[in-house]
Amino acid sequence: MKKHSLPRLAAIALAALICAASAQEAPPPPPRDAANAAFWWRIDNPSPNPIDSPYAFYQPLVKLAGAPGPFLPTAATGKTTVPAQALDEAAQFVQASKGKALIVVHRGVVQTERYFDGTDADTAFSAHSMAKTLGAAAVGVAMREGHIKSLDQPASTWLTEWKDPARAGITVRQLLTMSGGFRNQPSKELGSHYIQLHYGADVEAIVREAPVAYAPGTDFAWDNDNSHALGLVIERATGQRYLDYVASRIWQPLGASDAEQLLDRPGGRAMAYCCVWSKPRDWVRVGQMLLDGGSWQGKRVLDESFVRALRSPSAANPLFGYQVNVGPAWQDPRLNRRALEQGDDKVAAVEPDMFYMSGVGGLQVVMVPSEQLVILRVGKGSPAWRDHVLPNLLVKALRASR
C-alpha cells in the first residue's frame, strides 16, 4: 500500500485545527429533549461501575437474531488432547480472578467448559469491546459481497458528513486499525465528545462530530470513534441495518443463539463499539471461525485472505490488526491499561502467532492458529487477571506434552 504524506500546508492547517480544538472548552451538554432522552436516562441512572454494569443499565437493547445450531464436540473425560493438569490450572486461575466462564477448544474439540460464580452456558454477558471484532468481520462480509471495493477507499464515500480536509481522506483500513485520527481524552464534561461517544443518543451525531487529533494513518489510538464510524459505514455501504447485516451474515451462519445489542436510542442505531449481550459459546463460534480462516463447519463467512489480513500486524501498531489484538498485545499500554504497572510489557508470548478479541474487565477470546487453540474467558475485572496467563499456560503445556 502506498503511503500518502499530507501536503505541508494541509498538515500545518491540521495542526492549528487540533491545537484550537484541544484548547476549547467542552460544549454545553445536549438539551433535555425527546431526541436526547436516552442520553439523559444514562446520565441520570449511572451504573455503580461503568465497566461492569448490570443488564438493567443497558437501554435500549434489541434482539440480535440468532439461529441456534450444533456446537463443537466435547472430548470425553480423560481423553483431552490438552493435558488435563493444564486445563485444571487454567480453570483455577479463571476462578481465582473473578472469572465466570472458561472454554478451551483444541483442534475443533472442546477440552473444557467451566462456569463459575452461579453462571452456566445460558448466562448472557456483555461482550463489551469484543463486539468491535464482529464489526470488523462485517466489513469483511461487505467486501466479499462487493459493497466495499477496497479497504483503502475513504470512509467519506459513505460518511458524506466528513467533508472537511482532516477527515475526508480517512480510509476504512485506518478505521479498522484504530489509526483514523481519533484520540479522545477521558472527560467528565457532559457535553464532551468523550461522554457522547459512550452515552450519546445519536450515533450519526457522534460520527459527525468526531474530532481529529492526529493525521489519520500516522499514529495509533484505541478510540471508539473508529468503531462507531465502521458501524455506519457498514449500514450505508450495504443499505442494511448494522444489526440485520451482522445477524444474517455472521451470527446466524455460525449457529449462534439470540443475543441483544445496545442501541443509541429506541428505534435508533447499534452502538457498534460494544455491548452485545450474548452467551459464551457464541463467541467461541466467532473465534473458531476466525481460527479456521473464515469458515464455520464448512460454511464460508469470510474470505481467508481477509481473515489473514485481520489478524496481521497493522502499520500503525504491530500489536493490533482489524479491531483485534495481535500477538502479545498485553505489552502495549494503549491496549492494556495496566501493562506497565503489572510488568505485562515484559511478558513475551510463548507463541507470538496468536490474536485475541478483548473486552474491558478481562473478557478475551484467544486464537492460536499454530496450535489450533481457542480460549474464551468471561468474567469480571480483577487485579489477579492477566491477559497472557491462559494462552501462555496452555501453549506451553501442549508443547511440553509432545
Added chain:
Amino acid sequence: MAALNINGKTVEVKAPPEMPLLWVLRDLLHLRGAKYGCGIAQCRACTVHLNGEATPSCVLPIAALDGKAQVVSIEGLKGRVAEAVQAAWVELDVAQCGYCQAGQVMGAVALLRRNPKPDDGAIDDAMSAHLCRCGTYPRIRAAIHLAAQRLK
C-alpha cells in the same frame, strides 16, 4: 456409529465424534489421497471439499459435520473443472515430490469453481495457505491459469 456423506455415498463409520475427518478417510475408509502434514491445519495437505469449500480435514471433528454435509476427497473429485485442473497439472508437470499436491488440486478446483478467471492475486489469496516444500508454486499458478483458459 456416525453416518457421513463421502464422495456422494452415505457411509457408516465406527468412530468417536471427536475423531478428525482425515483419520476417518485414511484409516477407516482407506481413502489415502488426502495427506497428513502438520496436523494443525497450517499446511493444507489434508484438504478436502466440505460443501464445495476447500477445508483442512485434519482438525475437523466428524461431530462438526451435520447429516447434510457433503464431503468430497480427491478420490471423488469429478466434473469439468476437476478434469481441467488435473490435465493442466499433468501437462505442466506441476508435482515434484507430490506430497502436498492432492491438497493443492483440491484448493485449485474449489478456487476455479468460485472464480473461473482468477488473476495472480486471487490465486495467491486462495492458494497461499497450501504449503509446498519443493517450491512448486510458480507451476501451480501457471497450471491454474492454464486450466482457467481451457474452461473458457
